[in-house]
Each structure stands twice: as C-alpha cells, then as structure tokens.
Amino acid sequence: MIVTSPTAFLEAFAALPPLRDVQATARAAFLLAPAEFALAAESASDNRYMDMALxxxxxxxxxxxxALAQALRADCPVITFPGDASTPDAVFPNNVFATAPGRLIVGRMRHAVRQREAGRRDVRDFFAQVLGYEEVDLSCRHDCVAELTGALVIDRARGVGYCGLSERCDEAGAQAMHEAFGLRLTFCFPLAAGEYHTNVVLALLAGRAAIVAPDGFADAAVPAAIARAYGDRALWLTPAQKQAFAGNAIALSDQRVWMSASAARALTDAQRQALAGWGFRIGAVELDEIEKAGGSLRCCVAEIF
Incomplete structure (x- = not known):
C-alpha cells in the first residue's frame, strides 16, 4: 500500500501486523572507494549541499x-569495492545499489554521471555470483527516477518506506521501489523545495527512533506523523544541524548510530542524552572532505540484507 497523507499513513501504520524474525539492521555493508575524487557539476545542479567553488x-x-570502512567494521562486516576514475564522485553507492533479502536492486539515477555507476559489473557480479542474489534492475527503465535509499528511508523491522519526492525520485519511482523492496507500506510525500534526498532530512534507527529535520519536508504534518508513529522518539534537528548532515545517519546495529564527526559535533548535550536514552551510542568519523560532494556518512553506506 502507498499512502500520501499523514492521516492515512498513521491509520495504515497502526494496522500493520508485526513481522516475525525480521532483522532491523543490515547483516553487512559495502562501500565504493573514491578514485581521483572530484565534484561533478551535473550532480551539483540539484544538490544544495554542494559548493563547486571548493x-x-x-x-x-x-x-x-x-577510516570510515574500518570504523563501521565494529558493527558489521564491511566490503569496499575499488573506485573508478571515470566516476570520480562515485562515493555514495546507496543511491545506486541497495538490497532486500535475496535481492540486489539497481536504481534509476537522474544524472548521466551517476547512471554510469549503475553499470558496474563487479558489484552486480558479486551479488549474483557470490551471494546468489536476484537482480532487480530499475536502471534500464526510462519512465521513472528512483535513487533508492537516498530517496527512500526504510524501516526494515516493519517493512515500511518513507519516500520523499524531488528531482531525484518521482511517483513512478516510488512505486517501482515499493515493489522492488517488497514493502508493506510506503508513505510518499514531497520534500521541501531545494532538498534532493530524504536521507538528509530523515534517519530511522533500528526501527526504534527517528532523526528528523522538519524544514526538509514540504508539509510540516509529515514529520509530525512520522515522529508520532515512533512514539515521539524523534530527535528534531535545526536547519544548521541538517546542514551539518546530522540527519544523514545510520544504525548498523541495535546499539549505535553512525554519523560524520561534523554532524556529531552539531548535536546538543540534550540530543546526545536522548539518543542514549533510546539505547544508542554515537559513532563518528571525520568525513569533511567527502561531504564536499553533497552527502555524508549514510550516503556512503550500502546495506546488505
């Protein structure tokens, strides 16, 4: 079911029967190393977090x-694929590749510079030949834009997706991802003008809590409804904290949330205490050089379920 109003979302969310034996966090993760790292002007055209003058x-x-790959190995196995100099800003694989149990999903990227990443045979062959995953390839479709877990934040424990519409994901893309990930419920809503990905303004932590930047949503009722669904266990970010990528976070275990060091420094003591109260330590890694490309820690991590 795909819903588009906060009221319909809360009603559908409350009616979902619990899932059994479902893992809330990834069993492993993979990264794409930077090679001749550079900023892509095409990507910057609709990414307000990039500054081509840097x-x-x-x-x-x-x-x-x-250092990021090494740090994340404290919570789960991490594989790093080598970089490709023909795609010098390809350090954010979660927009291009994602998984559901037994399935590799390849996204339909908006920009040609990112579409080239989707053709990587090493990633596709690893999942097909080593893990035996079925491939669901959205990259060959021309009727949608679907930038996977950049546009779609997923509560894996419940099979619920939160899909922000922008230049990087349209309604057809939301439908395609809903089916590809096998979700039970997807809440679809427009992001605020100038926002490109949902995972910059929303993070869900092991199905227990949320990090929310309310000014990233076109309708203030949307983040309010999401917070209510999680028993008001929501960390509310200021615009400055969002700009520091505090919303671009991920939990790879039940006990820790990972974010960049700049994001962690932006949090208040009260916010740190709230996360601790919900059972999450903070893991932080310096990523200011990579953040110049308009994404942060969560964007660097493709989860393996």
Whole structure:
C-alpha cells in the first residue's frame, strides 16, 4: 500500500501486523572507494549541499573513506569495492545499489554521471555470483527516477518506506521501489523545495527512533506523523544541524548510530542524552572532505540484507 497523507499513513501504520524474525539492521555493508575524487557539476545542479567553488583533496578523501570502512567494521562486516576514475564522485553507492533479502536492486539515477555507476559489473557480479542474489534492475527503465535509499528511508523491522519526492525520485519511482523492496507500506510525500534526498532530512534507527529535520519536508504534518508513529522518539534537528548532515545517519546495529564527526559535533548535550536514552551510542568519523560532494556518512553506506 502507498499512502500520501499523514492521516492515512498513521491509520495504515497502526494496522500493520508485526513481522516475525525480521532483522532491523543490515547483516553487512559495502562501500565504493573514491578514485581521483572530484565534484561533478551535473550532480551539483540539484544538490544544495554542494559548493563547486571548493577545492578537494583526493588523497584526504581516500584516507577518510578508509577510516570510515574500518570504523563501521565494529558493527558489521564491511566490503569496499575499488573506485573508478571515470566516476570520480562515485562515493555514495546507496543511491545506486541497495538490497532486500535475496535481492540486489539497481536504481534509476537522474544524472548521466551517476547512471554510469549503475553499470558496474563487479558489484552486480558479486551479488549474483557470490551471494546468489536476484537482480532487480530499475536502471534500464526510462519512465521513472528512483535513487533508492537516498530517496527512500526504510524501516526494515516493519517493512515500511518513507519516500520523499524531488528531482531525484518521482511517483513512478516510488512505486517501482515499493515493489522492488517488497514493502508493506510506503508513505510518499514531497520534500521541501531545494532538498534532493530524504536521507538528509530523515534517519530511522533500528526501527526504534527517528532523526528528523522538519524544514526538509514540504508539509510540516509529515514529520509530525512520522515522529508520532515512533512514539515521539524523534530527535528534531535545526536547519544548521541538517546542514551539518546530522540527519544523514545510520544504525548498523541495535546499539549505535553512525554519523560524520561534523554532524556529531552539531548535536546538543540534550540530543546526545536522548539518543542514549533510546539505547544508542554515537559513532563518528571525520568525513569533511567527502561531504564536499553533497552527502555524508549514510550516503556512503550500502546495506546488505
């Protein structure tokens, strides 16, 4: 079921029967290492978090990315695929590749520079030949835009998706992802003008709590309804905290939320205490060089379920 109003969402959410033996967090993750890291002007055309005037240091980006992979291994196995110099800003695989149990999903990217990433045979072959996953390829479709877990934030414990509409995901893309991930319920809503991905303004933590940047939604009733669904266990971000990528976070275990060091520094003591009260330690990694490309820690992580 796909719903588009806060009232319909809350009614449908309350009526969902519980799922049994479903893992709320990923069993592993994979990253794409930067190679000759650079900013893509095409991607910057609809990404307000990018500044093409900034200089980037490819070696520093590579070192930060390696430190990220090592840190995340504290919570789950992490695989890093090598970078490709023909796609120098390809460090955010979660927009292009995602998984459901037994399935690799390949997204339909808006920009040609990102569409090239979807053709990587090494990623596709790893899932097909090593893990035996079925491939669901949305990249060959021309009737939608569907940037996977950038546009769609998923509560895996409940089979519920939260899909923000923008230039990076349209209604046809939302429908395609709803089917590809096998979701029971998808709440579809427009993002605020200038926002490109839902996972910058919303994070769901192991099905127990949410991090929400309310100014990232076109309708204030939408984040209010999401918070209500999680028993008001919501960490509300200011615009400045959102700009620091505090909403671009991920839980890879039941006990920890990962975000960039700049995002963690932006949190208040009260917010840190709230996360601790919900059972989450904060893991933080310096990613300021990679963040120049308009995404942060969660964007770097493709989950394997």
């Amino acid at each position: 200089a980037v240091d490819p070696l520093r980006a590579l070192a930060q990315h390696a």
